[in-house]
Amino acid sequence: MMNENFKPLFESIDFKNGLQLKNRVVMAPMTNFASHPDGTVSDEEIAYYERRSKGVGMVITACTYVTANGKGFHGEFGGHDDSMIPSFRRLASSIKAKGAKAVLQIFHGGRECPTELVPNGETVSASAVAKEGSDVTPRALTENEVEEMITAFGETTRRAIEAGFDGVEIHGANGYLIHQFFSPHSNRREDRFGGSLEKRLTFPLAVVDEVQKVVNAHAKEPFIVGYRFSPEEETTPGFTMADTLVLVDALADKGLDYLHVSLMDFWSEPRRGVDTTKLRIEYLLETIGNRVPFIGVGSIHTPEEAVKALSTGSSMVALGRELIMEPDWVEKVVEGKEAEIATTLSKKDQEKLIIPDYLWQAIINSPGWFPVVD
Numbered sequence: 001m002m003n004e005n006f007k008p009l010f011e012s013i014d015f016k017n018g019l020q021l022k023n024r025v026v027m028a029p030m031t032n033f034a035s036h037p038d039g040t041v042s043d044e045e046i047a048y049y050e051r052r053s054k055g056v057g058m059v060i061t062a063c064t065y066v067t068a069n070g071k072g073f074h075g076e077f078g079g080h081d082d083s084m085i086p087s088f089r090r091l092a093s094s095i096k097a098k099g100a101k102a103v104l105q106i107f108h109g110g111r112e113c114p115t116e117l118v119p120n121g122e123t124v125s126a127s128a129v130a131k132e133g134s135d136v137t138p139r140a141l142t143e144n145e146v147e148e149m150i151t152a153f154g155e156t157t158r159r160a161i162e163a164g165f166d167g168v169e170i171h172g173a174n175g176y177l178i179h180q181f182f183s184p185h186s187n188r189r190e191d192r193f194g195g196s197l198e199k200r201l202t203f204p205l206a207v208v209d210e211v212q213k214v215v216n217a218h219a220k221e222p223f224i225v226g227y228r229f230s231p232e233e234e235t236t237p238g239f240t241m242a243d244t245l246v247l248v249d250a251l252a253d254k255g256l257d258y259l260h261v262s263l264m265d266f267w268s269e270p271r272r273g274v275d276t277t278k279l280r281i282e283y284l285l286e287t288i289g290n291r292v293p294f295i296g297v298g299s300i301h302t303p304e305e306a307v308k309a310l311s312t313g314s315s316m317v318a319l320g321r322e323l324i325m326e327p328d329w330v331e332k333v334v335e336g337k338e339a340e341i342a343t344t345l346s347k348k349d350q351e352k353l354i355i356p357d358y359l360w361q362a363i364i365n366s367p368g369w370f371p372v373v374d
């Protein structure tokens with residue numbers, strides 16, 4: 001029997017577009033490095049998602065690149081061409097068959113792309129400014145190319161619709177292209193896409209508009225559109241918490257189905273731009289109000305922690321690393337077996353947990369990322 005305290009996790013939630021999630025637990029988007037070099041999804045990747053799609057209300061997939069020069073990871077699956085639709089369809093139906101809504105994360109890596117993954121080794125970004133600590137300077141997109149990039153996000157959305165996904169999440173976080181357009185570090189443009197904070201909002205908001213336009217034109221059933229953002233940058237120049245509240249305020253009026261922060265620690269304090277009397281999550285929720293559902297995330301492991309996270313006013317909680325370590329997280333909570341939830345990873349468990357090889361290697365070889373024991 002489920003512990004009554006965990007009931008808030010199992011209230012359904014209705015999105016603006018009409019879709020309903022059966023509970024408040026979401027699988028965070030996680031790159032798994034397991035797709036084929038041609039951009040199609042692999043059997044081991046499908047098995048990994050199937051293993052994790054039964055309990056949660058919604059699975060947000062690993063990111064997919066919207067143009068060939070946006071591939072940011074080895075083993076990332078492609079969304080840049082209609083030839084990828086069958087691969088998309090396979091992924092969407094394997095998640096949906098287990099009971100979760102399937103949301104595709106759409107992305108362009110910009111200056112973060114490894115040069116060996118992009119045509120002619122040429123990376124692109126808002127401006128020709130290298131990432132701090134990198135000696136690769138991207139080429140600044142022309143104004144015309146920026147327009148084409150916006151269209152590309154729409155095209156990948158159309159492919160997602162045709163393939164049967166329940167929605168897309170626009171990846172505006174973690175230093176990638178959309179983030180690069182919002183950042184005063186990577187965006188030094190002087191056209192309509194840069195120059196002031198307001199102008200640096202132009203690209204992110206144009207991507208939202210384009211994706212929504214495509215959904216209105218092509219989706220025959222309700223289709224989720226979410227947006228993920230990072231709260232702050234470390235660099236100087238770099239956007240601050242105060243800047244992000246301006247972005248979030250604009251996004252909250254866009255008629256999106258949800259906003260999703262990207263954090264490693266749900267309870268973290270702001271770094272710059274606002275005072276630290278409140279948590280980042282508190283600032284974000286205060287700015288958003290009741291305009292749009294919000295997904296919080298970051299080092300949530302137990303159902304107690306998840307309920308506490310919801311008590312802030314977050315509408316949903318996303319679990320990332322925890323669902324890799326414990327695919328049966330939701331089922332165990334429902335069955336009153338929360339004491340059996342694994343919150344560490346044993347080096348013996350790759351097969352049992354169905355974790356693709358490259359993801360497994362990345363986890364094992366990155367000390368401190370996952371709580372690996374023995």
Ligand SMILES: Cc1cc2nc3c(=O)[nH]c(=O)nc-3n(C[C@H](O)[C@H](O)[C@H](O)COP(=O)(O)O)c2cc1C
Binds near residue numbers: 028030173262298300
């Ligand atoms: C293996 C791995 C891959 C990730 N890939 C992505 C990604 O493709 N897109 C994204 O927005 N975040 C990505 N993240 C970040 C997670 O979505 C999440 O924000 C982060 O892991 C913190 O949540 P957690 O503490 O529950 O893991 C990734 C995280 C991990 C562990």
